[in-house]
Amino acid sequence: MIRFTLSGMAEVRKAMEASPKQASYAAARALTDVAQDIQQAVIRDLPEMFTIRSGWVAKGIRIVAANPTSLEAVIGSKDDFMERQAVGGTKEAEGGGSVAVPVGARPTRTAMTRPGRWPKALLAKSGKFIAPLGTDGLYMGVERFRSDGSAKTRRSTSHAAPGAKIRRGDRGRDTFATLGVWERFGGKVKATKGRFAGQKRQRIRLLYVLKDEIHIDNPRFRLREIAERVAKERYLPAFQRRFAEAIASAR
Numbered sequence: 001m002i003r004f005t006l007s008g009m010a011e012v013r014k015a016m017e018a019s020p021k022q023a024s025y026a027a028a029r030a031l032t033d034v035a036q037d038i039q040q041a042v043i044r045d046l047p048e049m050f051t052i053r054s055g056w057v058a059k060g061i062r063i064v065a066a067n068p069t070s071l072e073a074v075i076g077s078k079d080d081f082m083e084r085q086a087v088g089g090t091k092e093a094e095g096g097g098s099v100a101v102p103v104g105a106r107p108t109r110t111a112m113t114r115p116g117r118w119p120k121a122l123l124a125k126s127g128k129f130i131a132p133l134g135t136d137g138l139y140m141g142v143e144r145f146r147s148d149g150s151a152k153t154r155r156s157t158s159h160a161a162p163g164a165k166i167r168r169g170d171r172g173r174d175t176f177a178t179l180g181v182w183e184r185f186g187g188k189v190k191a192t193k194g195r196f197a198g199q200k201r202q203r204i205r206l207l208y209v210l211k212d213e214i215h216i217d218n219p220r221f222r223l224r225e226i227a228e229r230v231a232k233e234r235y236l237p238a239f240q241r242r243f244a245e246a247i248a249s250a251r
Contacts, residue, residue, distance in 0.1 A: 006235055015243055022250055024068035026243035031066035033238045035073035038230045039063050042075070042223060049220045050085075053112045057082070075227055085221035091214045098210035100181070105207040119181045119208050127184040133209065181208040 015023040043058045050057065057079065064074035077083075084091060093099050100119045106112075115121060122128040188200040 022246035026246045028066040028068045029242040030238035031073040034235050035063040035075045038075045038227045041226050041230050084216045086223050088216050088219045100208040103206045133178045133180050179210045180206045
């Protein structure tokens with residue numbers, strides 16, 4: 001959780017000393033008012049920070065109202081993945097799989113990636129396959145290294161990556177070259193270079209890059225920046241308004 005405390009609230013402190021009950025009520029209502037203002041500001045600025053494909057992220061921006069006892073309002077996202085976007089971090093593959101980074105899986109930049117276009121669903125269809133980046137998916141063998149460093153080659157018979165170099169890791173697991181999910185499309189064209197120069201081959205395009213983890217070093221979710229700016233601008237006027245209401249209702 002990102003926390004910050006408003007400073008320079010001399011007027012609020014004086015009100016707390018003179019009329020603690022009414023001032024506590026006003027402070028809590030003002031904090032909640034400002035949290036709602038921050039919520040709207042964050043939602044408004046989301047398109048400047050991210051490519052928005054649906055209303056999902058905006059609906060996840062929530063607040064928790066303050067009360068006269070805690071005098072603390074909370075603004076944030078219910079979606080766990082937004083924490084990394086706010087403070088940075090690493091997204092790791094779960095269950096020994098991979099993190100799939102869309103490259104050409106979406107027809108347009110703002111299009112949503114439906115379940116039918118996820119890697120597992122695509123690989124169940126003909127014309128979709130896994131291959132290392134840089135090979136254009138044209139190689140038909142997998143080169144495996146023995147523990148002594150010598151190589152042997154076997155044919156690719158399933159979803160194993162054509163052309164991938166596989167070396168036995170220190171932890172007893174195979175580590176792969178960077179892989180991608182590819183798609184064959186269109187008619188065959190004559191290759192002008194490489195192993196298949198002069199042959200007619202079907203064109204392919206990269207849909208996903210498969211990674212073990214993704215590092216987010218430059219967070220884009222400017223939650224703290226927006227929250228501090230709005231709170232400094234609006235809290236004191238909000239408190240003054242709510243305090244006047246509280247005093248008027250107490251008479």
